[in-house]
Amino acid sequence: MTILNSSDEIKKEGDDLINHHEDFRIFGLIIFLIADGMTFAGFFAAYLTYKAVNPLPEGSLYELELAIPTLNTILLLISSATFHKAGKALINQKNDISQKWLLITASLGITFLICQLFEYFNLPFGLTDNLFASTFYALTGFHGLHVTLGTLMILIISWQTRINGGRITYKNMFPLEAVELYWHFVDGIWVILFIILYLY
Amino acid sequence: MTILIDNKAKLKESLQPKGFLRYFSFSLDHKVIGIQYLVCGFLFYLVGGTLASAIRIELISPLSDFLPRDVYNQVLTLHGTIMIFLWIVPVVNGAFGNYLIPFYVGARDMAFPRLNAVAFWLIPPSGLMLIASYFIEGAAQSGWTAYPPLSITTPQSGQIIWILSVLLLGGSSIFGGINFIVTILKLRRPGLKLMNLPMYCWAMLGTSILVVLSTPVLAGTLILLSFDIVAHTGFFNPALGGNVVVYQHLFWFYSHPAVYIMVLPAFGLVSEILPIHCRKPLFGYTTMVFSIMGIVVLGLVVWAHHMFTSGTPPWMRLFFTIATAFIAVPTGIKFFNWVATMWGGKISLNSAMLFSCGFIINFVFGGITGVALAQVPFDIHVHDTYFVVAHFHYIVYGGSVFVIFSSIYHWYPKVVGKLLNENLGYLHFALTFIGFNLCFAPQHWLGLNGMPRRVAEYDPQFQFVNQISSLGALFMAISTIPFLINIIISIKKGEIAGNNPWKGLNPRMVNDFSSSCRKLGRRGSISK
Numbered sequence: 001m002t003i004l005n006s007s008d009e010i011k012k013e014g015d016d017l018i019n020h021h022e023d024f025r026i027f028g029l030i031i032f033l034i035a036d037g038m039t040f041a042g043f044f045a046a047y048l049t050y051k052a053v054n055p056l057p058e059g060s061l062y063e064l065e066l067a068i069p070t071l072n073t074i075l076l077l078i079s080s081a082t083f084h085k086a087g088k089a090l091i092n093q094k095n096d097i098s099q100k101w102l103l104i105t106a107s108l109g110i111t112f113l114i115c116q117l118f119e120y121f122n123l124p125f126g127l128t129d130n131l132f133a134s135t136f137y138a139l140t141g142f143h144g145l146h147v148t149l150g151t152l153m154i155l156i157i158s159w160q161t162r163i164n165g166g167r168i169t170y171k172n173m174f175p176l177e178a179v180e181l182y183w184h185f186v187d188g189i190w191v192i193l194f195i196i197l198y199l200y
Numbered sequence: 201m202t203i204l205i206d207n208k209a210k211l212k213e214s215l216q217p218k219g220f221l222r223y224f225s226f227s228l229d230h231k232v233i234g235i236q237y238l239v240c241g242f243l244f245y246l247v248g249g250t251l252a253s254a255i256r257i258e259l260i261s262p263l264s265d266f267l268p269r270d271v272y273n274q275v276l277t278l279h280g281t282i283m284i285f286l287w288i289v290p291v292v293n294g295a296f297g298n299y300l301i302p303f304y305v306g307a308r309d310m311a312f313p314r315l316n317a318v319a320f321w322l323i324p325p326s327g328l329m330l331i332a333s334y335f336i337e338g339a340a341q342s343g344w345t346a347y348p349p350l351s352i353t354t355p356q357s358g359q360i361i362w363i364l365s366v367l368l369l370g371g372s373s374i375f376g377g378i379n380f381i382v383t384i385l386k387l388r389r390p391g392l393k394l395m396n397l398p399m400y401c402w403a404m405l406g407t408s409i410l411v412v413l414s415t416p417v418l419a420g421t422l423i424l425l426s427f428d429i430v431a432h433t434g435f436f437n438p439a440l441g442g443n444v445v446v447y448q449h450l451f452w453f454y455s456h457p458a459v460y461i462m463v464l465p466a467f468g469l470v471s472e473i474l475p476i477h478c479r480k481p482l483f484g485y486t487t488m489v490f491s492i493m494g495i496v497v498l499g500l501v502v503w504a505h506h507m508f509t510s511g512t513p514p515w516m517r518l519f520f521t522i523a524t525a526f527i528a529v530p531t532g533i534k535f536f537n538w539v540a541t542m543w544g545g546k547i548s549l550n551s552a553m554l555f556s557c558g559f560i561i562n563f564v565f566g567g568i569t570g571v572a573l574a575q576v577p578f579d580i581h582v583h584d585t586y587f588v589v590a591h592f593h594y595i596v597y598g599g600s601v602f603v604i605f606s607s608i609y610h611w612y613p614k615v616v617g618k619l620l621n622e623n624l625g626y627l628h629f630a631l632t633f634i635g636f637n638l639c640f641a642p643q644h645w646l647g648l649n650g651m652p653r654r655v656a657e658y659d660p661q662f663q664f665v666n667q668i669s670s671l672g673a674l675f676m677a678i679s680t681i682p683f684l685i686n687i688i689i690s691i692k693k694g695e696i697a698g699n700n701p702w703k704g705l706n707p708r709m710v711n712d713f714s715s716s717c718r719k720l721g722r723r724g725s726i727s728k
Contacts, residue, residue: 024311024386031378035412042417042453046424046435046446054443127431131441134433138424 029178033185036146040189043142044196047135054131061124062132068119069198072112073190079108080187083154083180086161093170095163102158105183109151116144136197143193146186153179226321228313233320234299235615238608240320241291244327248282249677251275256639256673259666264656272656273341274358278334280344281362284458285369286327288600292465293411294320294376296607297404299615300472301380304398306389311382319375326368333361343654345455348436348447352428360429363422370415370422373461377411380404395489399482402489403468406496410457410464413500418454421447445510452503460499462596463563464492466603467534470556473610474538476702477553478545484537491530498527508579517576524574531567535560551625555606558633562598566591569644584654587647590640598636605632605683612687613701618694624686628679635675642669 086101125133157175160168168175217225222232254275258266302309310316338355340362351359384405424435434440436447475482504512504520538560569591573579612620642665651662
C-alpha cells in the first residue's frame with residue numbers, strides 16, 4: 001500500500017533507493033570524455049581534410065622532427081603505467097607509496113610539457129605561416145592544454161592522498177579513479193595524434 | 201555517520217533561500233532549475249520575438265527604409281541565435297527535462313545537481329553577452345551560421361563575443377546532456393525497465409546522445425574560427441590557403457543534429473500530452489522508441505544536405521539525399537502513432553490539446569517540405585531562398601514552440617497548483633496558429649519564385665505577399681499578450697488545480713501528468 005504513504009515516508013524510501021544505486025560518477029565522466037573526444041575528432045577531421053584537399057603553397061615549411069614527439073609518446077605511456085601503480089598502491093592502503101607514484105606521474109607530465117615547448121621553439125614555422133602550421137599548433141596546443149589540466153589535477157590529488165588527513169583513501173577512491181581515467185584518455189589521444197600528425 | 205550526513209544536508213537545505221527568492225539563487229533543486237530555465241528562456245523569446253518583428257516591419261516595403269542594411273543583418277543574426285540557443289534548446293531540453301525527468305525515472309533529483317545548476321547559470325550571462333555584442337562596433341552579422349569568410353572579414357569585435365557566448369551555451373548544453381544520460385540510465389528506481397520509461401525520457405536520452413556527440417564539434421569549430429579572427433590564422437580564410445567548406449561541414453555536423461535536439465524533446469512531450477487528453481494509452485510504444493533511436497543515428501549522418509550548393513561531390517550528394525529521405529520513415533512512424541493515439545479517443549479539446557494538434561498539422565507540413573528539400577535538384581533551385589526559411593520555421597516554430605506552449609498549458613497546474621483560463625488559452629492558440637500560418641505559408645511561394653533570404657531589399661513584385669506575411673507576424677506578436685495576461689490572472693486568482701486536473705489515470709500525483717507507458721498504472725507506484 002505504498003500509494004498511501006505520506007510524503008515523508010516516500011522521501012525516506014527514495015533515500016534508500018538512491019543509496020542502492022551504484023556509483024554513477026565514473027559513468028558521467030566517461031560521457032564527458034566521449035564529448036571531449038568528439039572535439040578532438042572534429043580537429044582531426046579538419047586536419048585530414050586539409051591534407052587531402054588543400055595543397056600547401058610552394059616553399060611552405062612543414063617538416064617535423066620525430067625525436068622529441070617519440071620521446072613524448074614514451075613519457076606519456078610510462079606515466080599511464082605509473083598512475084596505474086598509484087591506484088594499485090592505494091587499494092593496498094599504502095598512501096605514501098601511492099603519493100610517490102602520483103608525483104612521478106606529475107613530473108612525467110611536466111617533462112612532457114617542457115619537451116613540447118622545446119619543440120615549439122625549435123620548429124621552423126610559426127602559427128600563421130601556413131595551414132599545416134596552424135592546424136599543427138591548434139591540435140598539439142589543445143592536447144597540451146589537456147595535459148596541463150591533468151598535471152594540475154594529479155598534483156592536487158597527490159596532496160589529497162597524504163597519510164594524515166587526506167580525503168582520498170582506499171574507501172574514497174573516486175577522485176583518483178576519475179583523474180586516472182582522464183589521464184589515460186589524454187594519453188590515448190596523444191597516441192592517435194602522434195600517428196596522424198607525425199607518422200601519417 | 202549517516203546522522204552526520206543528514207545534519208549536513210539539513211544545514212545545506214536551511215541555507216538555501218526560500219520562497220520566491222530561490223528562483224534567483226544557485227539552487228540545486230531540479231524543479232527550481234526547471235522553472236529557471238523556462239522563465240529565462242521565455243524572456244529571451246520575447247527579445248527574439250521583438251527582433252523578428254523588426255525584420256517583418258522592414259520587409260513590409262521592398263526598400264531598406266526601416267533598418268539600414270547592416271543593422272538588418274545584425275538583427276537577423278541575433279534573432280536566429282537567441283531563438284535557437286537561448287529559447288528552444290534550453291526550454292525543450294533544460295526546462296521540461298529538469299522538471300519532469302527525475303519524476304519520471306523515480307529519482308529524488310538529477311544525477312549531478314551542482315553540474316545542473318552550473319549548466320543553467322551559464323545561460324543568463326552568455327545570453328546577456330550575446331545581446332550586448334549587438335551594441336558593440338562590428339556586431340555579428342553573418343547569420344546564426346557565422347559562415348566565413350563573412351564572419352572573419354567584416355569588423356569582428358561583436359563576432360568574437362558572439363562566438364564566446366555560443367561556446368558557453370554549448371558548454372551548458374553538454375553539461376545538461378551528461379546529466380540527462382546518467383539520470384535516465386543510472387537513476388531509475390529499481391524495477392523500472394527501459395522499455396517502461398515514459399516516452400519523454402526516451403526522447404531526452406536520444407537528444408542528450410546527440411548533444412554529447414555533436415556539440416563539442418561545434419565548440420572546436422568555433423575555437424578555430426576565433427583563431428582566424430584574433431590570431432589571423434587561415435583555417436577558414438581562402439586568402440590564406442584555408443577552406444571554407446570545412447567550416448560548413450563541421451558546423452552542420454552540429455547544427456543538423458541541433459534540429460533534432462530542438463524537435464526530439466518536443467516529440468517526447470507531445471507523446472506525454474496526447475494520451476492524457478485523448479484518454480488512450482500511447483499507440484505503438486515500441487515503434488516510437490525505435491523511431492527515436494533511428495532518428496538519432498540517421499540525424500548524425502545527414503548534415504551535408506545543407507551544403508548541396510557548396511561544391512559537394514556527386515557521391516556525397518547521393519549519400520546525403522538518401523540518408524535524409526530515410527529520416528522521413530521514423531518521423532512518419534511517429535506521426536501516424538500520434539494520429540492513431542487520437543483515433544477513437546475521447547478527445548478534450550483544451551488549450552494544451554489544441555496546441556498539440558496544431559503541432560501535428562504544422563509539423564507534417566514542415567516535414568513534407570523537408571523531404572522535398574532533401575532532393576538535390578529542388579534544393580539547388582530554392583537554396584538560400586524564403587522556401588528554406590518557411591521550412592525551418594514550420595519545424596522549429598510550428599513544431600517545437602507549439603509543443604512548448606502545449607506543455608506549459610499541460611504542466612502549469614502541476615507546477616503552480618492553479619488552472620489557466622481556457623478562453624484566453626483558446627484566444628492564444630487561435631492567434632498563434634492563424635498568425636503563424638499566415639506568416640510562413642506565403643513564404644513558400646516567395647522562395648519558389650526566387651526571393652533570397654537574409655536580404656533587406658527585394659523585388660517589388662513580392663511586396664503584397666510579404667505584407668501578408670508581416671500581418672501574420674503581427675498576429676503572432678499579439679498572441680503573446682493573452683498568454684501573459686493568462687499567467688498573471690491565474691497566479692493572482694486562478695482556480696485551484698487539485699491533484700489531478702486532467703483526470704489522468706495514474707494514482708500518484710507525480711505521475712498524473714504522464715501516461716505514455718505501455719501499461720497504465722504499472723509505472724505509477726513503487727509496487728511491492
